[in-house]
Amino acid sequence: MAIHYLILLSRQGKVRLAKWFSTLSPKDKAKIVKDVSQLVLARRTRMCNFLEYKDTKIVYRRYASLFFIAGCSSDDNELITLEIIHRYVEQMDKYYGNVCELDIIFSFTKAYYILDEILLAGELQETSKKNILRCIGQQDSLEDMEIFDGGKPPSFISRDEASGWWWLRQLAAIGADALRPFASSIDGTLEGYRVLSVKQKNCYDGHRQMLYAIENARS
Known part of the structure; x- marks a missing residue:
């Protein structure tokens, strides 16, 4: 089984993402893209999600x-x-x-990263x-590390603690007191943490790590 391409299309016919797994000319x-857009956008809600296009099948949802x-x-x-x-x-x-x-x-x-993992x-x-x-x-952690000048975090925090740092570069300047309300807002509430998205969890964890690092550096 092989998928030849995956296209994300808006209702207005705008391509939001296109991934090609077969070698094709521009x-x-x-x-x-033009043919598939016309075929899919013209179909009604209750029509089948499968249709034929030349020697391939189009599956859409x-x-x-x-x-x-x-296209497969x-x-x-x-x-x-x-x-x-x-x-x-679901992954997105x-x-x-x-x-x-x-x-x-x-x-x-x-x-694109998520699609490449699948x-x-x-x-x-x-x-x-x-x-x-x-x-x-x-991958997010590696990107966070690249934010630092020279690719290295400050000396007073470890590489693991640096994950999520780039969310905090602006807030760190105003000190630990400004970070404490956010860090304690769902502290100890496991259910509250579970409902966060991966991106929100990274942000939350970063704030907690930053708060810990600042307090240790000033103690």
Whole structure:
């Protein structure tokens, strides 16, 4: 089973994300996007989610204002492709926290990262939601480290504590007192922590780590 491409399309026909797993010329890609957009956007809500396009199949599903469209081989299982699309949406929901079109517009790199963890050369490579989120969290930590000048955090915090630091660079200047209200807002409330998205958890953990580091540095 192999997916040839995955396209995220808005109701207005704007491409929000396009991932190609087959080698095609820019002209062929533009042709596919145009044809597929016209086919999918013209279909009614109750119509089948599968349709034929040349020698391939198109599998699509609408989530809110976005159409998730996958092109696969004619002999592939459409239901498995549909499940892969749904799994991708679930992973983005976990990361962004109820993902919407604006999340993908302003943070499209993360959408590509998540997709790359799920699919490799159009084939399903990872089914574990926990493993995918763990890998994305590690990528976020590496990006956080690159924010520092020279790629190194301040000497008074460890590399692990530096995760989430870039959320706090502005707040750190005003001291620990300003950080304490946020850090204690859901402190000790395990259920409150569980409902946060991965991105929100990174922010929360970063504030806690920063508060701890500042207080230790000043003691």
